Amino acid sequence: MQPDHRQLSASNRAHLPQPTQPNSFWNDPRPSNRNPNFVRDYFQSSRLHFIGSFRARYEAMMVAVAKRLKVNPGSLISAAPTSSCAERLIVHIDMDCFFASVAVKRDPSLRAKCIAVCHGGGEISSCSYEARKFGVRAGMFAKDARKLCPNLLSVPYHFPTYEQISIQIYALFHDYPGVFVEAVSVDEAYLDITDTAKDATSQAGADDLVQSIRSRIVRETGCTASAGIGPSKLIARLATKAAKPNGQLRVRPENVIEYIDTLKVSDLPGVGWSTSKKMTQIGIETIPQLRRKSLSFLQTNFGERQGQTLHDLARAIDSRPVEPLKPRKSIGAEASWGIRFEENEDDKLSNFISDMASEVASRVESVGASGSKVCVKLYRRKPNSSMLGYKFLGHGPCTILSRMYNIPRPCDWATLRKALCDSCLRVIKETRIRNDEFRGLGLQVVDLKFGELRFDHSGAPVKGVKRIDSFFNVSNRRAPASQATHGQLRKTSPPNDVDTASKAKGSSDRDEVLLEKEDEITPKEDVRKQKKNVSVNDKDTEIEKRHDKAQPEEDGVEIVADNRIPNNGADKLPDNHGLTSKIPFGWDTAVFKALPESLQAELLQNNRNQTTTSRANTRRATRDETKSAAPTRGASKKRASSRTRQRNVARRPRRRQRAQITMTQFADIRELRDKGNDVLDAEEFRCRPLKECVELLQDLNHGRRNSAFVNRQRRSGVPTEKRKSVSFAEANSNRLAAVEETLEIPSPPCMSSDYDSDENNRMLHVVEKAGVEHTQIYATEDVTDFSDKLYSWMRRTAVDVKSGHVELVRGRLMECIRLKQLDEVCENVRLLHRFAEGDGLEGWRVGVNALLREIGEETRRQHGLDLKLPPLFPSASV
DNA sequence: ATCCTCCCCTAC
DNA sequence: TAAGGTAGGGGAGGAT
Ligand SMILES: Nc1ccn([C@H]2C[C@H](O)[C@@H](COP(=O)(O)OP(=O)(O)OP(=O)(O)O)O2)c(=O)n1
Ligand SMILES: [Mg+2]
Ligand SMILES: [Mg+2]
Numbered sequence: 001m002q003p004d005h006r007q008l009s010a011s012n013r014a015h016l017p018q019p020t021q022p023n024s025f026w027n028d029p030r031p032s033n034r035n036p037n038f039v040r041d042y043f044q045s046s047r048l049h050f051i052g053s054f055r056a057r058y059e060a061m062m063v064a065v066a067k068r069l070k071v072n073p074g075s076l077i078s079a080a081p082t083s084s085c086a087e088r089l090i091v092h093i094d095m096d097c098f099f100a101s102v103a104v105k106r107d108p109s110l111r112a113k114c115i116a117v118c119h120g121g122g123e124i125s126s127c128s129y130e131a132r133k134f135g136v137r138a139g140m141f142a143k144d145a146r147k148l149c150p151n152l153l154s155v156p157y158h159f160p161t162y163e164q165i166s167i168q169i170y171a172l173f174h175d176y177p178g179v180f181v182e183a184v185s186v187d188e189a190y191l192d193i194t195d196t197a198k199d200a201t202s203q204a205g206a207d208d209l210v211q212s213i214r215s216r217i218v219r220e221t222g223c224t225a226s227a228g229i230g231p232s233k234l235i236a237r238l239a240t241k242a243a244k245p246n247g248q249l250r251v252r253p254e255n256v257i258e259y260i261d262t263l264k265v266s267d268l269p270g271v272g273w274s275t276s277k278k279m280t281q282i283g284i285e286t287i288p289q290l291r292r293k294s295l296s297f298l299q300t301n302f303g304e305r306q307g308q309t310l311h312d313l314a315r316a317i318d319s320r321p322v323e324p325l326k327p328r329k330s331i332g333a334e335a336s337w338g339i340r341f342e343e344n345e346d347d348k349l350s351n352f353i354s355d356m357a358s359e360v361a362s363r364v365e366s367v368g369a370s371g372s373k374v375c376v377k378l379y380r381r382k383p384n385s386s387m388l389g390y391k392f393l394g395h396g397p398c399t400i401l402s403r404m405y406n407i408p409r410p411c412d413w414a415t416l417r418k419a420l421c422d423s424c425l426r427v428i429k430e431t432r433i434r435n436d437e438f439r440g441l442g443l444q445v446v447d448l449k450f451g452e453l454r455f456d457h458s459g460a461p462v463k464g465v466k467r468i469d470s471f472f473n474v475s476n477r478r479a480p481a482s483q484a485t486h487g488q489l490r491k492t493s494p495p496n497d498v499d500t501a502s503k504a505k506g507s508s509d510r511d512e513v514l515l516e517k518e519d520e521i522t523p524k525e526d527v528r529k530q531k532k533n534v535s536v537n538d539k540d541t542e543i544e545k546r547h548d549k550a551q552p553e554e555d556g557v558e559i560v561a562d563n564r565i566p567n568n569g570a571d572k573l574p575d576n577h578g579l580t581s582k583i584p585f586g587w588d589t590a591v592f593k594a595l596p597e598s599l600q601a602e603l604l605q606n607n608r609n610q611t612t613t614s615r616a617n618t619r620r621a622t623r624d625e626t627k628s629a630a631p632t633r634g635a636s637k638k639r640a641s642s643r644t645r646q647r648n649v650a651r652r653p654r655r656r657q658r659a660q661i662t663m664t665q666f667a668d669i670r671e672l673r674d675k676g677n678d679v680l681d682a683e684e685f686r687c688r689p690l691k692e693c694v695e696l697l698q699d700l701n702h703g704r705r706n707s708a709f710v711n712r713q714r715r716s717g718v719p720t721e722k723r724k725s726v727s728f729a730e731a732n733s734n735r736l737a738a739v740e741e742t743l744e745i746p747s748p749p750c751m752s753s754d755y756d757s758d759e760n761n762r763m764l765h766v767v768e769k770a771g772v773e774h775t776q777i778y779a780t781e782d783v784t785d786f787s788d789k790l791y792s793w794m795r796r797t798a799v800d801v802k803s804g805h806v807e808l809v810r811g812r813l814m815e816c817i818r819l820k821q822l823d824e825v826c827e828n829v830r831l832l833h834r835f836a837e838g839d840g841l842e843g844w845r846v847g848v849n850a851l852l853r854e855i856g857e858e859t860r861r862q863h864g865l866d867l868k869l870p871p872l873f874p875s876a877s878v
Numbered sequence: 879a880t881c882c883t884c885c886c887c888t889a890c
Numbered sequence: 891t892a893a894g895g896t897a898g899g900g901g902a903g904g905a906t
Contacts, residue, residue: 043895050895052897055896118892119893123893157893304901305899305900305901328896332897335895336894337892391892442895444896
């Protein structure tokens, strides 16, 4: 059995200096400047890292299994082809209080007790249903939860067991032929059982099928799951919630509206803390209330897209298909706990940044991806933060800023790592953040492409590697199939040039960000496309932890002006003693009178001038631009060519206008006021037009939030048409159309001829070797076993699924031919291509070829038309 | 108009 | 000892 995680942690830091006073946070060995292995240990202990990185592990597992099956994962994990079905059967299945259940399974004496899974007195990740009766919830601190539930027991995490059970349930899901699986999270998935449950030969109806799946989960994992069954993801998901714990609920199409009308808007997926606050203030609490609002009203208040979505959800319109894993658009890592550096610890800070960059580069490399941009996200302590010391090691009140930089593509591990480091150092330099303000770092690689150059760990190129996104091309491909599978390999340029070039020129100067070397290491044609656009945004963001849709957790929060730029009083309003004689109509007299005279004066002045532009705003913009951006920019340049520098200067965007206040900020301000602090000093007040401030104050006093909060009316009064609002239904059909469009009927995709099992095995090796760096920490011996089981089950399932599809498509085709819907015939043949792609199963090939012949003959016979449908697999014997 | 960057929100 | 990650959707506003 695995050792307890606390012992693991202890052994990990056994080599560290031990505290002289036990339990003293002055000697806490965990923070970043006291633990040389901080990044590794932190991720190993972080539950959010565990659940956040689940998808990446799942993806790697599926790819590995597909490799062993010698099938293209794109076809194995294809989207459920049921979008055209009049009535789908979607299941949402979710483990009951997952982490807590696992704890009970590991220690049955905990059964029926109030337990919470957390680190000591820390944030609760999951708690038993017994504890929930007392109001205990995920996201609370155990200390606070114990006030609600004095008997609450804290139990530690055990990630390897979560991982093992997670793999178990997914293996099990994949053991049902014809069931499509979409992974949602470590304990939760959608299943499309339309075909399986409706199949006449299958005696099991939907309820029985789901019941049997759930029984199997209990039997094989010892933990319970709940499930919802409905005609859409939305309904299935909502039904799961109602069914919990350890139950299942089916909502039939005719009862859907009736069912959702019993719910509140905050029950809708996608409606979180902020949106639901917003809704409350507008006067929307329930689904029927939401449905009564017009589309344009919702779009005005919540934005074009979210408005449309809310409009649809209120009517239970949701045709999102159960989808396979989609390729990620970004890969990144972030740490904002335990980050402490003293002023004299530059080297430790560099090491931390380097470790984070290595981590991200490894994650990118291990899946064979490449990006064109990196994004740096910095947590900076607010000047008045109460979390100065080492007591809790949280980041405390912070401002967050993020910046994006271009990087060359392709990019090997070392180059990427350095690009990430350099970008980070550059942001630090330009914002003049001090070590002791540094509270967290996020690094991301974005605009990902898959299947570019891959390198093994010796730096030598791995030749002949197939594009990884061929795994995903069912849903993602833009180029025609032929291009996706053929063209890419040949297009790949020799990696060594890039590699050595960047190493040789890059290692000399640590302070230079990659931007300055781009021209040297990037192929010409790419250089032209690159923009060195660096923009500053120093809008403060108050980071708050919150419970599920609950009020933000208090964090000793005070909103204070950002002091990155020395505040010389430039923001302070002139202290003119003005008159308060006339208060304009509609203004709150009490509020107005409470304002300092200087504000009152300026307010009146503004009102007289009918000025909507803000002097405060203008002032601020100017100040930021001159004091922040310009001088630092100059100071950070060491080796930039003057041409590059000029370009960067020229392209720096102008200071942004202050954004609309958010729900979070509003709540913070109100909290400040309630604590008796000077609200007018709040950052959000000092940088906004006075008029807006007064509106805010009025809202504060009235406990509502109306005026400044609702989105500003569009200038024209009419929603712009530029980005057409697309509902789920439209989006899905569009997406499907886009996919189908890329498939050419006449040219069969290349099949077995380009499948080189040696090559793929070699790649698999690399993937696993690299992947181990991230997966290893949760792995037990059992995981391998279950991976094997998954493999064998899926092998069987794959065959069944394939033959099922032949029959499915055959039925549709014959019907289409009868109705002389030849376009439909073509569509369905495209569908066939989709399923067939990359498949290594001989029986399937023969079946498809036979079917195609059959279709051709049938069309000729019935309509005298020659459809010219070449066999998909010319090489397969019939 | 459309693209891009930065930010906010959401889910687990 | 309180191990606050990961990824995507989408909006606002400046750049092009
Ligand atoms: N804020 C959160 C939410 C969830 N999790 C982890 C612990 C949960 O066990 C797991 C699954 O999340 P769920 O939302 O499914 O919650 P539970 O499974 O714990 O409870 P439920 O029975 O409501 O599904 O993810 C977490 O660490 N922190
Ligand atoms: Mg759950
Ligand atoms: Mg869940």
